[in-house]
Amino acid sequence: MVIKMKKLLFLGGAMQQIPAIQCAKDMGYYVITCDYLPDNPGHRYADEYYNVSTTDLEGVLNLAKKLNIDGIVAYASDPAAPTAAYVSEKMGLPGNPYESVKILTEKDLFRNFLAEHGFNTPKAHGYKTYEEALKDINSYKFPVMVKPVDSSGSKGVVKIENATQLKDAVTEALSYSRGKRFIIEEFIVKKGYQVSGDGFSVNGKLAFTSYGNELYSGNGTRDYVALGEFWPSLLTDNIKKKVDDELQRLITALGMKTSAYNIEVILDKDDNVYVLELGPRNGGSYIPQLIQYATGVDLIKYTIKAALGEDCSDLSMKNSTGYWSNYMILSKLSGEFDGIWFDSIFEKNNLLSVYCTYKKGDHVTAYKNTSDSLGTILFKANSLDEMIDITQNIDKYYKVQVK
Numbered sequence: 001m002v003i004k005m006k007k008l009l010f011l012g013g014a015m016q017q018i019p020a021i022q023c024a025k026d027m028g029y030y031v032i033t034c035d036y037l038p039d040n041p042g043h044r045y046a047d048e049y050y051n052v053s054t055t056d057l058e059g060v061l062n063l064a065k066k067l068n069i070d071g072i073v074a075y076a077s078d079p080a081a082p083t084a085a086y087v088s089e090k091m092g093l094p095g096n097p098y099e100s101v102k103i104l105t106e107k108d109l110f111r112n113f114l115a116e117h118g119f120n121t122p123k124a125h126g127y128k129t130y131e132e133a134l135k136d137i138n139s140y141k142f143p144v145m146v147k148p149v150d151s152s153g154s155k156g157v158v159k160i161e162n163a164t165q166l167k168d169a170v171t172e173a174l175s176y177s178r179g180k181r182f183i184i185e186e187f188i189v190k191k192g193y194q195v196s197g198d199g200f201s202v203n204g205k206l207a208f209t210s211y212g213n214e215l216y217s218g219n220g221t222r223d224y225v226a227l228g229e230f231w232p233s234l235l236t237d238n239i240k241k242k243v244d245d246e247l248q249r250l251i252t253a254l255g256m257k258t259s260a261y262n263i264e265v266i267l268d269k270d271d272n273v274y275v276l277e278l279g280p281r282n283g284g285s286y287i288p289q290l291i292q293y294a295t296g297v298d299l300i301k302y303t304i305k306a307a308l309g310e311d312c313s314d315l316s317m318k319n320s321t322g323y324w325s326n327y328m329i330l331s332k333l334s335g336e337f338d339g340i341w342f343d344s345i346f347e348k349n350n351l352l353s354v355y356c357t358y359k360k361g362d363h364v365t366a367y368k369n370t371s372d373s374l375g376t377i378l379f380k381a382n383s384l385d386e387m388i389d390i391t392q393n394i395d396k397y398y399k400v401q402v403k
Contacts, residue, residue, distance in 0.1 A: 005030045006070040006308055009063070009087075011054040011080035013042030015357055015375070016284055020075040021045045023300045029308075032067060034060065054080035055178065061087050069093070071307035075300075076262075076284040078105050078152045079178065085280070094309035100254040101280045107149040107183045110278075117253050119246065120274045124185035130170040133184055137163045143187045145224075146170060148177035152277075153284070153370030154225045159187065176371075188266050188274055195243060195265035196229045198283045198291055200302055200315060202258050206248045207315045208299070209263070210291045211235060215327070215391055217367075225369055227394075228285065228327035228376075230387050231294045232320035239271060246273045256280070258306040260299055262287070285326045285376050286355065293352075293380070294320040323381040325391060329356055329374040330367035335402035337362045337374070346397040350390070352378040364402060374400060 006029050010021055013033040021042050024031045033046040036053040043049040048067075052059045054077065064072060064087045071094060072087050074080035082102050088095025103109045108126025115121050123140060126149055127133040137144075146169035148156040156176025158169035173182040193213035200208045211233035217225045233240065243265055262279035282288050288299045295318040302312050329340065337358045342351060356375035358364060365372045377398065381387035390397055 007032060007067060009069045009072045011074045011083055012077050013040035015041050015355060016286060017075050018042045018045060020300050024304050027304060034063060054083055057083055057086045061090055064091060073307045074281050076282050078279055081105050081281045094307060096256050096259050096280055100256060104278055104280045107147055108181060120272050122186040122188050124183055126181055126183045128181055130167055133170060137166055140184060141186050145185050145187055146173050147183050148173045149181045149183050150179050151176045155369045155371050159224060188268060190266040191269050193234060197263050198287050198299055199261045199263055200299060201251050201256055202312045202315055204251060204257055206244060206251060208317055209244055210295055228325060230325035230391055231290055243273055246275060250275060250278060258312055260303045286378055290324045290326055293324045294322060323384060323387040325379055327377050329377060331364045331400040331402055332366055333402045334366045337364045338401040338403045341399045341401055343397045350379045352380055
């Protein structure tokens with residue numbers, strides 16, 4: 001009797017998607033990748049590659065039907081998540097409702113959904129043009145955030161202090177929006193670190209969450225640009241439960257099923273929970289790897305099992321141990337990449353992995369959002385104090401060298 005090898009279609013083959021592609025291969029599945037970038041390194045690890053954009057709903061659906069796939073994965077990719085949901089819904093494969101995933105990946109729809117269902121959310125509204133926004137701008141309390149509705153990683157996000165800054169902010173936001181829409185929302189003053197991490201639901205029940213502390217730049221209006229995270233979370237058990245409960249309420253309201261999530265949450269001064277993002281996919285920047293270091297839980301395996309409709313009921317909450325961080329490889333200058341310098345003691349005692357997509361001689365751009373990232377480093381610390389010292393004084397430990 002011949003046993004058919006299950007076929008998994010991965011949307012994308014970027015460097016940070018390689019661990020998931022490799023994991024599926026190690027689990028014994030036939031792996032197919034697709035995107036519009038044939039030189040992406042992940043395709044080398046797949047059994048087949050097709051040049052179809054991951055945001056082309058009908059193109060990917062036609063490919064999936066032709067290949068007779070058993071499951072589809074949008075690992076660490078917001079733009080591809082709606083495509084995965086669309087294909088799974090059309091083909092009757094395991095997945096989440098397409099309309100719910102669309103809500104979660106478009107900020108204007110998401111903020112409306114939160115408001116309509118009684119969640120904490122800042123005053124917000126979506127627009128298509130600067131002229132539309134200008135008519136409303138004085139109804140907001142400054143400062144406000146101007147964001148593309150469909151980007152991630154701080155791309156196109158601008159904080160403005162007055163209406164004279166609106167036009168430039170809208171221009172930047174629209175330049176990063178695939179759907180050519182942006183949102184304006186009032187700024188929330190957060191208490192402590194922003195909560196960042198991943199979670200997983202099984203049959204609509206939140207089975208696992210692991211939170212870290214988001215690290216941001218501190219450069220005036222760009223003080224919200226993400227740099228990385230460190231584990232473990234500094235939340236108390238009571239606050240963690242409060243966050244988990246809000247996420248469960250949201251997952252239930254959206255009718256989500258068995259799924260990974262990338263989570264961004266802010267607590268205000270009164271410990272009110274604001275869910276900024278519930279991305280219907282694993283986190284980027286090697287967050288699943290950090291979580292595995294911290295908890296021993298391999299969320300990538302559960303993501304693959306979920307895509308194939310396999311049993312994930314053994315997944316449960318696990319406490320973090322140790323101190324772990326992911327940090328963007330970024331340059332403060334534009335120029336010619338000449339390598340990365342590491343402090344020798346840090347390199348020997350702390351550094352775990354270096355994922356860099358640049359080679360000597362490549363042009364690099366001064367970091368303003370994650371589109372300028374050169375990759376990610378993962379490192380550990382022996383104590384919370386050491387971790388905070390490293391993350392607050394990162395220039396002592398590594399530097400991008402630029403000619």
